[in-house]
Amino acid sequence: MKTLFYPAYGRLEISDRPEPAPARDEAVLRVAACGLCGSELETFKNRSPRRRPPLIMGHEFCGTVVERGRDVRGFATGEKVVGNSLVCCGQCQRCARGDTNLCARRQILGMHRDGAFAEFVTVPARGLLSWPQKLPAVAACLAEPLANGVHMVNLTRNRKPRSVLVLGAGPIGLMAQQAFQVLLSCRIDMVDLSDQRLEIALGLGARRVINPRAVDPVRVALESTGGEGFDLVVDAVGSQVTKKQSLAATRPGGAVVWIGLHEDTLAVDSYDITLAEKTIFGTYSATLGEVQQSLDLIANGSVDVTSWVRTFPLDHGVEAFQRMLEAKGSDIKAVLIP
Numbered sequence: 001m002k003t004l005f006y007p008a009y010g011r012l013e014i015s016d017r018p019e020p021a022p023a024r025d026e027a028v029l030r031v032a033a034c035g036l037c038g039s040e041l042e043t044f045k046n047r048s049p050r051r052r053p054p055l056i057m058g059h060e061f062c063g064t065v066v067e068r069g070r071d072v073r074g075f076a077t078g079e080k081v082v083g084n085s086l087v088c089c090g091q092c093q094r095c096a097r098g099d100t101n102l103c104a105r106r107q108i109l110g111m112h113r114d115g116a117f118a119e120f121v122t123v124p125a126r127g128l129l130s131w132p133q134k135l136p137a138v139a140a141c142l143a144e145p146l147a148n149g150v151h152m153v154n155l156t157r158n159r160k161p162r163s164v165l166v167l168g169a170g171p172i173g174l175m176a177q178q179a180f181q182v183l184l185s186c187r188i189d190m191v192d193l194s195d196q197r198l199e200i201a202l203g204l205g206a207r208r209v210i211n212p213r214a215v216d217p218v219r220v221a222l223e224s225t226g227g228e229g230f231d232l233v234v235d236a237v238g239s240q241v242t243k244k245q246s247l248a249a250t251r252p253g254g255a256v257v258w259i260g261l262h263e264d265t266l267a268v269d270s271y272d273i274t275l276a277e278k279t280i281f282g283t284y285s286a287t288l289g290e291v292q293q294s295l296d297l298i299a300n301g302s303v304d305v306t307s308w309v310r311t312f313p314l315d316h317g318v319e320a321f322q323r324m325l326e327a328k329g330s331d332i333k334a335v336l337i338p
Contacts, residue, residue, distance in 0.1 A: 004117035004317030009047040020122040028067040033137035034116040035060030036334040057110040058117035059085035062140040072125040080131035101285040132299040142305040146294035147286035149179030161231035168236035169197035171333045178303040221249035238262035252276040314338040
């Protein structure tokens with residue numbers, strides 16, 4: 001089968017690889033579309049050990065069942081499905097309490113096992129959802145990244161945020177923006193270094209956009225809220241700078257959500273957290289139920305996951321990586337079509 005293969009650090013190539021065979025609880029899908037995630041761009045750019053080559057990456061996907069393991073029930077050959085990127089064990093304490101995205105033995109497709117930058121991929125059947133009729137493949141495959149935004153909403157909805165500041169208007173930032181707008185009716189301000197990305201955020205309903213090249217986003221956040229700060233700040237970048245900005249722009253008693261993974265270590269002023277009773281949420285991936293919720297939001301037209309996305313044939317996967325790494329103009333999100 002044809003794949004976008006990651007054979008070694010610093011290399012990507014279109015390569016023929018053996019077609020996969022399903023284990024007893026797995027299905028083989030003919031991939032219809034697979035999104036290119038920012039985490040995969042970071043992996044390639046920074047030679048991250050979290051995804052070790054040789055590997056087929058790709059974890060945002062939909063496709064058609066072409067073969068089933070002998071224990072698979074509920075999904076027929078020829079059925080169109082959407083896959084969850086996260087494979088949970090279903091048996092550990094975390095799974096038992098419903099935190100399947102935090103499974104002690106979790107695997108991520110395209111990280112711990114081969115993913116969907118290929119013509120075919122194997123997926124545990126318990127991680128599949130029905131693909132809604134009439135929904136294009138390029139939209140269906142993006143339920144997984146939208147689910148990250150839905151998961152953020154579910155983590156913080158008991159805080160009843162009204163004003164939300166999102167740092168980073170990349171794919172996850174734009175997904176978070178729309179999830180908070182649709183599910184909690186929040187007012188969203190967006191921060192990014194790219195005016196083109198900020199224009200897209202405005203088109204998706206942002207109230208205000210801020211470019212740090214022109215003005216300090218923390219100062220704007222404080223001035224626009226009477227010196228208080230926002231109810232909730234989402235850091236979809238994850239640099240030391242944006243993590244500090246997220247805390248500084250949050251009101252006393254407010255909350256911060258860290259999803260960006262750009263940098264790991266950080267020195268913080270802990271008094272600003274303790275004395276102001278600010279809460280920091282880490283967030284990772286989503287549950288299968290949240291992927292279903294995201295799929296429903298896309299299918300009923302509540303969110304727009306396609307107008308700002310570029311599609312590439314799988315043959316042009318290396319070009320897609322290069323363009324998204326350069327992040328020029330409207331190159332924000334790529335979807336590969338085998």
